[in-house]
Amino acid sequence: MSTPLRHMFLLAVTALVVPTLALAAPPPSESLVVDDTYVYAAGTDGNPCPFQVTYHNEGTFLITTHLDSSGKVVRQFARGIEFLETYSANGKSISSRTPATVHFDASTNTIIGTGNQRHFTIPGSGILYAQAGRVVIDLDTGTSSSTGLNIPQGDAFCSALAP
Numbered sequence: 001m002s003t004p005l006r007h008m009f010l011l012a013v014t015a016l017v018v019p020t021l022a023l024a025a026p027p028p029s030e031s032l033v034v035d036d037t038y039v040y041a042a043g044t045d046g047n048p049c050p051f052q053v054t055y056h057n058e059g060t061f062l063i064t065t066h067l068d069s070s071g072k073v074v075r076q077f078a079r080g081i082e083f084l085e086t087y088s089a090n091g092k093s094i095s096s097r098t099p100a101t102v103h104f105d106a107s108t109n110t111i112i113g114t115g116n117q118r119h120f121t122i123p124g125s126g127i128l129y130a131q132a133g134r135v136v137i138d139l140d141t142g143t144s145s146s147t148g149l150n151i152p153q154g155d156a157f158c159s160a161l162a163p
Contacts, residue, residue, distance in 0.1 A: 032061045032078075049158035051089055059083030059098070076104040085118055089161040094128065096120045111137045120157070128157045 035058045040047035047053045063078040083098040096118045103112045117131040133148010 027064050027066045029062060029064045032063055034059055034061065034083075048153050049089065049161060051158075051161075051163070053087055053089045053161060056086045056088070057084075061102075073106050075106055078102045078104075085120075087120070087157075087161060090163040092161050094120050094122065094157075094160050096129075109139045111139065113137075120160075122160055125156055125160065127151050128160055129153045 036056070038046070038055045038057075040053045040055065042050050042052055046055070060081045060083070061078045062081055063076055065076050066074045068074050079101045080098050083100065084095055085098055086093050086095040088094075098118050099115060100113055100117045101115050103114070104110075105112065113135040115132065117135070118129065119127065119132065120129040121127050128151075130149055130151040131146070133146060133150070135144060135146040137144045
């Protein structure tokens, strides 16, 4: 194809595409601010330690909702912005910045978390508690599966917060 014809073809395609793009509205986004504190008794779910542990979760999720032509939710995407998780006990605390992303798929009713969910480390002690990779939760059955890094709370975690 000659150069003038290519330019005309490009202009014609651009003329057709640009108005379509201009009419397409971006999916709506909203911010959800989270600031929650939970206290876990010794040895309960969420606390393997022989003493009480406090968990503080704060930050903002930016949630983008994708709708079909009838306005029904098709999927949602949320990403953490400056999200901070902190565990504390006995006057000590450990924290982790969490850039996690979460996808909700309405057609399968699943939540899929990807990326670095949390990563608690202490210099000289290494990783105390971490999750990264892919976590899938089926909201119909409550079952979950995960792949990737999974270092659960354990002795090193409790030692970091011990009296």
